[in-house]
Amino acid sequence: MKISATSSGGYAGLVQHLEVDTDSGPAGKALEQALKAHNYFAAAPSAAPIGADLLRWTLTFDDAGQQRSVSFVEDGQPANAPWQELLAQIRAAA
Template sequence: MKITATGGGGFAGITQRHEVDTATSPAGPDLKMALEASGFFAAPRAAGEEPVGADIPRWTITVDADGERHSVSFAEDGSAATAHWRTLLDRILAA
């Protein structure tokens, strides 16, 4: 399973990209469980309402597994609606 997190926005407008292959990463099994526990594969592509503001970072988490691809995009606005995606993102970035 390949996990890609791509983010951008904020005042600096810097784009970030982080990839994890769960087959080779020591964090792989934990990330697989975190994805399943989060409801990632059943979640809609856009998580929550899109807040207004160019300074709000936005992230997309994409998972390629078994010939399928699913993505979830969210704004890092600190809202309760996107908090669990930020938690998942933190785990991906730490891997």
């Protein structure tokens, strides 16, 4: 499975891009297990507030041609906490 995370926005407007191939990295199996355990493929992020100063992330999961993308804002909303946790795991694996 290939996982990518891309950010945009924030005060500086910098773009970050992270990629993880779960088949080749040592943290890959843990990421796949986290995705399945938390049912990330079926979960929906909370409504994103409007604000150019907020950092927005798009996570894309590509598993054997089946692709899904989810966007969320780093704004501290409890509904986005699972996405933040997954982003932390992606950062650690990248």
